[in-house]
Amino acid sequence: MMRTANPADVFKAIAEPRRREVIAVLSDGQEYAVNEIIVRMKMAQPAVSKHLGALRKAGVVTVVKRGQHRMYRLNAEGLKPVHDWVKIFERHWTHQIVQIKQRAERKALERMIRLDDGPNPKED
Amino acid sequence: MMRTANPADVFKAIAEPRRREVIAVLSDGQEYAVNEIIVRMKMAQPAVSKHLGALRKAGVVTVVKRGQHRMYRLNAEGLKPVHDWVKIFERHWTHQIVQIKQRAERKALERMIRLDDGPNPKED
DNA sequence: TTAATATATTCCTGTTTAGGAATATGTCAA
DNA sequence: TTGACATATTCCTAAACAGGAATATATTAA
Incomplete structure (x- = not known):
């Protein structure tokens, strides 16, 4: 059975x-x-x-x-x-690195050109 | 916290x-x-x-x-x-294929030379 | 202010679960 | 057979947990 x-x-x-x-x-x-x-x-x-x-x-x-x-x-x-399921998210934490980089770059931009896309003070 | x-x-x-x-x-x-x-x-x-x-x-x-x-x-x-933990066992199911092959080959040998390594009839 | 909306939290209940103790089952040896 | 050993199972209890109902909290709109 x-x-x-x-x-x-x-x-x-x-x-x-x-x-x-x-x-x-x-x-x-x-x-x-x-x-x-x-x-x-x-x-x-x-x-x-x-x-x-x-x-x-x-x-x-x-x-x-x-x-x-x-x-x-x-x-x-x-x-x-389990392996198959969690493998789906592999790309996320490699992609995450890209996002972190992008965020850092955007912050640098904000400091430069005073860009503000809304109240979101706790994002980090 | x-x-x-x-x-x-x-x-x-x-x-x-x-x-x-x-x-x-x-x-x-x-x-x-x-x-x-x-x-x-x-x-x-x-x-x-x-x-x-x-x-x-x-x-x-x-x-x-x-x-x-x-x-x-x-x-x-x-x-x-989770990913890291389960990844450890990747090799097992690729290695398993090798084991199956080996077992098949051993069985072929047994048929040929009458090799017997003990009573284990339910192994498959 | 009050009302509406979004979400979290508390309380309750039934279900699941881990582990201990005791017992049952199965296998070997004499 | 009897006894020793290996393992599973049953019974119990305490803890964890999921989900529903009700309530609390927070935010926005009027």
Whole structure:
């Protein structure tokens, strides 16, 4: 049932700092048993299991049984919705630099020719 | 008081779908009065104001007073923590392709030379 | 001044959620 | 079987949170 998760859930999933910690542990691409994650995170076992469950539901990690262990592995593709979404704004902060430059230039102009386009004293 | 927000808050801020909608409205870089956002989002005014407040606290939007309006504008730099964080995993899903290829090749080898590295039937 | 408009804030309520404690489930070893 | 180990799940509680309703604040117009 439902092998691919709702992309919206991914944003919720990574909103939790501890879950980003879990992801950080898995970020080397290796697989880890819950035990090992517990040790690395200094966190109680049920909490870790729950976070792993949330990440799995969101499609951010996968799990395979190996003996009595459950090996978790990062599924980075699950993070793609976030990547794609935030990538849209890349151009904004490069473009922002242009805007800052423009503003500085305009201010210089204002000092020179006393240009005033309305009351906006708190703009900076 | 605290002009730059805790980067961790940004993840929480964008976890809310409605707040990503607000960001979507502002994503053209233009400034919008709350009124206009309300219309575009078909959402009650207090809710919009609250979401804008959350986004402002997270450093994702800025606001300037203009007459009786409050003009909100996207501050894309506030999204950089998310961008930087998720960018780390770019290599994973390109690298994943390599892994898939390697696995396919290994399977071909297994068929040829009967290689077996342990019981792991559910790996795919 | 009063009225209208724009926005924020407060209060309330239902829902979600994180984490602790206890318990259940599943797997291996003897 | 029994026991040890690994992990998940259930139950509980406190905190966070979203949204609605009502209200407060601020600005403009008359």
